[in-house]
Amino acid sequence: MSLFDRFRARLDERAAQDLSRTRRLAGSPTAPRQRVDGRELLLFCSNDYLGLADHPELIAALQEGAARWGVGAGASHLISGHSEAHEALEAELGAWARDCIPEARALTLCTGYMANLALLTGLADREDAELFSERLNHASLIDGARLARARKSIYADLDQLEAQLRASTAATKLIVTDAVFSMDGHLAPLRELLALAECFDALLLVDDAHGFGVLGPRGRGSLAHCGLRSERLVWMGTLGKAAGVAGAFIAAHPTLIEWLLQTSRPTIFTTASPPALAHALLKSLALIEGEEGERRRAQLELLRDQLATGLAPLAATRGWQLPASDTPIQPLIVGENAAALALSGQLEAAGLRVPAIRPPTVPAGTARLRITLCADHRSEDLNALMLALSAFEPFQGG
Ligand code: PMP
DSSP: OOHHHHHHHHHHHHHHTTOOOOOOOBOSOOSSEEEETTEEEEESOOSOTTSOTTOHHHHHHHHHHHHHHOSOOOSBIIIIIOOHHHHHHHHHHHHHHTTTSTTOEEEEESOHHHHHHHHHHHHTOSTTEEEEEETTOOHHHHHHHHHSSSEEEEESSHHHHHHHHHHOOOSEEEEEEESBOTTTOOBOOHHHHHHHHHHTTEEEEEEOTTTTTTSSGGGOOHHHHTTOOOTTEEEEEESSSTTSSOOEEEEEOHHHHHHHHHHOHHHHSSBOOOHHHHHHHHHHHHHHHSHHHHHHHHHHHHHHHHHHHHHHHHHHHHTOBOOOOSSSEEEEEEESHHHHHHHHHHHHHTTEEOOEEOTTSSOTTOEEEEEEOOTTOOHHHHHHHHHHHHTOOOOOOO
């Protein structure tokens, strides 16, 4: 077999297991309606939870930022790419973080994926450290753990974590968790995790990609939502979901942030994100914590209740699982890959885009529709989703 044939054979194997994925062509801004491959669809799959990605004030701020700073940073933060706009954004995020982490300082990065690599490779860089990672953590945390030099333990629940912490002889212990599990929508037991971190002298690293902007007073995220306060907390959040732009941040005790700034390769060896994005993000933070953010979060709550109530009888009669969610992420677990694809295909025929999520993103046998809500959805949009789901003809297999 030639080099290319070997890759072709592996692609064919994936296709045979219903694991091939396709990129669809977006012809307009994101949620809740988008032109996809030339046709307007109602989306239930965007992470633009607050509907800010095409907000006129953010578009204006990005244009203003580009006029002032140009479109590229030109170099990494440590060379010449760290602008006043980045500095102002980090100062504002640091102030947000100090609700939960005394004296916190924040560092911005180009993406959440990179932030998690930076965090884990940076803080777990020695063999005398140990990472305790929740089984359902996002791929970027898994990849960060793989790259880190520290020992690794995976935990499924608090009891297992406690046993692992008790048995550990590591000098530095780091508990790592998603705040909101991205494919399930429920919150991690953050209060209990922090209690364990305190008991075993560990740090608690929390990826708040899906809680930032959505949960907590003024949208300040999952730590604030749970009323936590400790210098053991390390808070990571993404800025391309509820914040509607792009990028990510890490906020923590100033010594940890200085350590990451000095040593962490994913922050040192990459071009800084365009300063115009930082400029727009400052506007986004103002919208999130202001009246507009409050109104949008209230609308999300209403939609979430309507969705859960409407889906329950449908799921019960069709044998789908509907796990309880704390957020605008609602999974509908169908089981087999082919069944999830068929359901997603039928919804699309009815003008609704809810992609099937399959392994390795979720465990085998739990393929699902991951329904996400946006504050710009209307009650009628949810009715349309419910109607299309109730018309579903069960997949016959084969
Ligand atoms: N963490 C979690 C939990 C996520 O869901 C994602 C994005 N899907 C990321 C990190 C990565 O963030 P970004 O898209 O900014 O790279």
